[in-house]
Amino acid sequence: MKNSLIYGLLLCTLMVTAPHASHLPLWVCTLCAMLLVWRAYLTQSGAPLPQRWLLTCITLAAMGGIAIDFHTLFGREVGVTLLMLLATLKLMELKTRRDAMALIFLSCFILITHFFYSQSLITGLYMLACLFVITTTWVHLQAPGSAFRPRLKIAVSLLLQAVPLTLILFVLFPRVPGPLWGLPQDAFSRSGLDDTMSPGSLGRLALSDAVAFRVTYAGAAPRREQMYWRGPVLWQFDGHTWTPGRTLNGVAPEFTQTSQTIRYSVTLEPNNKNWLFALDVPDKLSLPARITADFQVLSPTPVTARLRYEAQSQLSYRANMQESAKQRQRARQLPSGLNPRTLNLAKYWRAAGTSDAQIISRALGYFNQQNFHYTLDPHPLGINGIDDFLFTSREGFCEHYASAFVYLMRAAGIPARVVTGYQGGEYNAFGNYYIVRQSDAHAWAEVWLAERGWLRVDPTAAIAPERVEHGLSAALPDNSALPFMSRNPPLHELQLNWDTLSHQWNQWVIGYNNERQFAFLSRIGIDSLSAQAIDMLAAIATIIAFIALTMLRHLFKREQDKTQSAWLKLCRRLAKVGLPKLPHEGPRDYASRISTARPELSDAMNDLTARYLALRYGGIHEKDAQNEFILQAAKFRPSRVKSVAML
Amino acid sequence: MNSSLNSVIRQTESAILGKPQQIRFALTCLLAGGHLLIEDMPGVGKTTLSQVLARTLGLQFSRIQFTSDLLPADILGVSVFERDSGQFKFHPGPIFAQMVLADEVNRATPKAQSALLEAMEEHQVTIEGTTRALPSPFFVIATQNPSHQVGTFPLPESQLDRFLMRIRMGYPDEFAERGLLSGIDRREIIAKLTPQMETAELIALQQQVKQIFVSPALLDYVQALLRYTRESSRYTQGLSPRAGLALLSAARAWALIDGRNAVIPEDVQTILPGVVSHRLQGEHQNTLARDLIEAVAIP
Numbered sequence: 023m024k025n026s027l028i029y030g031l032l033l034c035t036l037m038v039t040a041p042h043a044s045h046l047p048l049w050v051c052t053l054c055a056m057l058l059v060w061r062a063y064l065t066q067s068g069a070p071l072p073q074r075w076l077l078t079c080i081t082l083a084a085m086g087g088i089a090i091d092f093h094t095l096f097g098r099e100v101g102v103t104l105l106m107l108l109a110t111l112k113l114m115e116l117k118t119r120r121d122a123m124a125l126i127f128l129s130c131f132i133l134i135t136h137f138f139y140s141q142s143l144i145t146g147l148y149m150l151a152c153l154f155v156i157t158t159t160w161v162h163l164q165a166p167g168s169a170f171r172p173r174l175k176i177a178v179s180l181l182l183q184a185v186p187l188t189l190i191l192f193v194l195f196p197r198v199p200g201p202l203w204g205l206p207q208d209a210f211s212r213s214g215l216d217d218t219m220s221p222g223s224l225g226r227l228a229l230s231d232a233v234a235f236r237v238t239y240a241g242a243a244p245r246r247e248q249m250y251w252r253g254p255v256l257w258q259f260d261g262h263t264w265t266p267g268r269t270l271n272g273v274a275p276e277f278t279q280t281s282q283t284i285r286y287s288v289t290l291e292p293n294n295k296n297w298l299f300a301l302d303v304p305d306k307l308s309l310p311a312r313i314t315a316d317f318q319v320l321s322p323t324p325v326t327a328r329l330r331y332e333a334q335s336q337l338s339y340r341a342n343m344q345e346s347a348k349q350r351q352r353a354r355q356l357p358s359g360l361n362p363r364t365l366n367l368a369k370y371w372r373a374a375g376t377s378d379a380q381i382i383s384r385a386l387g388y389f390n391q392q393n394f395h396y397t398l399d400p401h402p403l404g405i406n407g408i409d410d411f412l413f414t415s416r417e418g419f420c421e422h423y424a425s426a427f428v429y430l431m432r433a434a435g436i437p438a439r440v441v442t443g444y445q446g447g448e449y450n451a452f453g454n455y456y457i458v459r460q461s462d463a464h465a466w467a468e469v470w471l472a473e474r475g476w477l478r479v480d481p482t483a484a485i486a487p488e489r490v491e492h493g494l495s496a497a498l499p500d501n502s503a504l505p506f507m508s509r510n511p512p513l514h515e516l517q518l519n520w521d522t523l524s525h526q527w528n529q530w531v532i533g534y535n536n537e538r539q540f541a542f543l544s545r546i547g548i549d550s551l552s553a554q555a556i557d558m559l560a561a562i563a564t565i566i567a568f569i570a571l572t573m574l575r576h577l578f579k580r581e582q583d584k585t586q587s588a589w590l591k592l593c594r595r596l597a598k599v600g601l602p603k604l605p606h607e608g609p610r611d612y613a614s615r616i617s618t619a620r621p622e623l624s625d626a627m628n629d630l631t632a633r634y635l636a637l638r639y640g641g642i643h644e645k646d647a648q649n650e651f652i653l654q655a656a657k658f659r660p661s662r663v664k665s666v667a668m669l
Numbered sequence: 670m671n672s673s674l675n676s677v678i679r680q681t682e683s684a685i686l687g688k689p690q691q692i693r694f695a696l697t698c699l700l701a702g703g704h705l706l707i708e709d710m711p712g713v714g715k716t717t718l719s720q721v722l723a724r725t726l727g728l729q730f731s732r733i734q735f736t737s738d739l740l741p742a743d744i745l746g747v748s749v750f751e752r753d754s755g756q757f758k759f760h761p762g763p764i765f766a767q768m769v770l771a772d773e774v775n776r777a778t779p780k781a782q783s784a785l786l787e788a789m790e791e792h793q794v795t796i797e798g799t800t801r802a803l804p805s806p807f808f809v810i811a812t813q814n815p816s817h818q819v820g821t822f823p824l825p826e827s828q829l830d831r832f833l834m835r836i837r838m839g840y841p842d843e844f845a846e847r848g849l850l851s852g853i854d855r856r857e858i859i860a861k862l863t864p865q866m867e868t869a870e871l872i873a874l875q876q877q878v879k880q881i882f883v884s885p886a887l888l889d890y891v892q893a894l895l896r897y898t899r900e901s902s903r904y905t906q907g908l909s910p911r912a913g914l915a916l917l918s919a920a921r922a923w924a925l926i927d928g929r930n931a932v933i934p935e936d937v938q939t940i941l942p943g944v945v946s947h948r949l950q951g952e953h954q955n956t957l958a959r960d961l962i963e964a965v966a967i968p
Contacts, residue, residue, distance in 0.1 A: 606966055
């Protein structure tokens with residue numbers, strides 16, 4: 023095999039395996055890299071390939087490593103790892119055309135596995151580049167004599183010829199809702215909003231510029247300070263962590279006196295959680311989702327693939343005016359024996375005889391006037407975390423403020439709860455949509471007032487109004503750590519441009535699901551397909567398949583020549599008794615070898631060989647001669663030589 | 670088998686001891702209409718083989734001893750002015766014979782070599798504007814000393830391709846050598862040889878070779894062999910289509926000598942070393958042909 027072809031195959035293997043390096047164990051990547059370098063060195067120096075036993079050892083050791091590392095030999099990760107190792111090991115025994123062919127198919131297969139991990143535009147483009155290299159190498163393999171440029175030309179024209187078919191398949195191939203098998207890796211690795219909140223949990227997200235979801239408004243966008251994307255609602259506090267607690271059933275969400283209806287569509291990145299995000303307060307959704315008593319939107323299954331939905335929200339509302347006593351009681355519970363100073367402060371405010379609304383404004387005023395700081399890296403808090411925060415450190419991120427505020431309210435006997443979600447979003451003028459990132463994660467409070475129902479109060483707005491009006495980077499001091507892009511205008515613009523492209527890709531390529539397929543097909547008039555037309559299509563497809571099969575059969579007919587298959591059967595029978603035919607051994611040589619080894623078979627074998635030679639090479643086409651040969655060959659049953667005991 | 674062909678072989682074998690395979694290869698070349706290159710050290714019977722074949726087949730024989738000062742005219746002939754007639758008269762050179770022995774062809778300069786090789790290819794020579802056909806059958810046996818000997822011009826690859834086969838004589842085995850040493854003088858034996866075949870019969874046999882049947886299955890095998898030499902990294906260059914044709918015609922001739930009217934894979938395998946070893950370049954030159962046979966499965 024020519025060196026240039028081997029280098030081509032090396033490049034194919036390298037290109038299809040390299041992206042897996044980011045998520046497979048280090049030792050696997052190192053082993054693959056070492057094998058690739060070794061193979062390149064062997065090709066360069068012309069040294070012989072390693073012995074089979076050595077390769078077997080490496081293979082077994084790698085299998086052992088996988089079994090130890092993954093505790094199993096099944097599953098997606100293991101499958102990908104095995105494929106990678108097999109491809110690189112196959113390179114080490116690359117001798118024949120058949121090996122090269124196997125390697126090319128293996129490369130194509132590994133290429134597909136990247137979709138398990140990412141379906142982004144950049145992955146798509148990279149895979150296209152890989153496919154081009156693979157096709158060029160394939161052409162090289164099929165037409166070894168051709169020069170580099172003609173090979174490129176053939177590869178390009180092959181890929182271009184594939185484009186129409188790809189488009190037809192893309193548009194018409196039936197879609198399965200959800201991922202075909204397993205979950206895309208995106209669903210696991212992303213950090214995102216959790217259903218618990220403790221000091222620092224949102225601060226950690228502030229550094230991630232990963233996209234949580236993208237929003238396109240149907241009409242004019244609301245003001246930024248109205249964009250509260252409602253996520254998990256937290257009721258239960260243990261002194262450190264807020265959790266949803268036990269949800270009460272049977273309390274219907276209801277709101278009245280609504281105005282400022284707004285419609286929008288959300289493209290949610292997979293987060294492997296059930297909740298969907300909607301503007302406060304969600305009204306209707308295009309998906310079969312449930313709106314809970316505390317106005318969370320829950321999907322029946324975790325969101326494991328990018329999800330697009332239309333939603334309608336009311337920005338101005340009176341929510342659950344008739345809240346049940348049980349719920350109100352639940353919204354007043356506090357852990358006992360903690361934060362005495364906070365409890366005293368709330369009691370003092372309550373004792374002053376003020377109304378609930380006044381207590382709320384006193385609390386907000388307290389945050390505003392007592393030199394509180396909004397920061398990403400506050401001092402760690404002790405066991406009485408709220409006390410420490412309110413009276414000592416006085417610095418924190420939104421979760422600190424929300425948590426302390428709700429604690430104060432509950433201590434003063436006002437029903438209150440923590441709401442987490444996202445606030446704001448960045449406008450992308452290139453694509454006319456809003457990007458909500460993980461760094462927009464936010465926590466705020468809700469209090470229940472008899473005359474108002476559940477009312478949103480955002481204590482962060484009292485300390486750092488810029489956070490709500492302009493976003494995180496405006497609210498934090500200039501020296502705090504933030505994603506690099508958000509402080510670098512030209513790069514940021516580039517990022518927005520790229521995001522627009524990705525958004526289009528997600529919407530039109532990845533998001534082309536079965537619903538969109540039906541919608542598209544009905545637009546071009548295929549929805550009114552009668553049963554008759556479908557039958558006809560099926561019939562045409564069957565006929566085409568039949569013709570294709572017949573042609574294939576015709577192509578391989580000589581291979582399946584009856585004479586030849588009878589002869590091959592005969593050879594297999596002889597191989598079973600220890601006299602296998604060597605691949606390059608001619609029939610006459612084989613017959614004479616057998617005659618020497620087993621003189622008793624000599625006559626029959628010579629007769630059969632003469633018949634076979636006449637039929638296969640002598641141009642004899644008589645049906646009778648062929649049948650006779652097949653008959654005789656079938657009768658030929660060599661017996662195993664019985665070992666004669668030496669006496 | 671053809672009886673006169675049989676007696677040709679028998680008589681040649683009686684004069685050249687212990688070289689049945691080489692004799693058959695030489696006949697294969699002759700019957701396939703090709704030419705033969707014998708490469709070996711001096712004194713192993715290259716010349717004797719050609720002389721014996723010429724006598725046995727009853728062919729006109731001429732011998733050109735190639736030397737470093739040999740000129741094309743010494744091979745092809747020259748026109749001489751004759752005073753009596755007042756005209757130029759062509760005196761044909763030694764190439765105008767049915768069997769030409771070009772002895773030690775690598776001793777001559779490339780110019781003289783190419784004069785011979787062109788004549789071999791075209792079966793005619795053009796001298797001073799006149800084209801003259803060479804006799805039929807026309808068979809050249811060229812001998813060549815291994816090129817590492819001093820004062821030689823080894824034939825370039827493109828010229829080697831003109832020879833259908835290249836064989837080596839090799840040392841005789843013990844038994845044959847004893848016979849050679851104890852027997853009478855070879856020259857006397859050669860002088861006593863009688864033609865065993867008419868020229869017309871030889872030409873008919875050459876036509877018969879072309880009628881030998883080649884099945885599609887065998888063509889598959891030949892193509893697999895060619896493909897392997899082109900794809901394997903073992904060879905610097907694969908076999909040319911002409912080499913493929915050479916394989917087929919040599920295999921046909923071999924099948925005829927073996928008394929069959931169809932080619933079988935064993936025929937191809939037998940003649941393959943002689944046909945391809947001077948056309949293939951690779952690492953282990955001596956086992957190149959053997960490796961090729963073993964690497965390609967018979968379909």
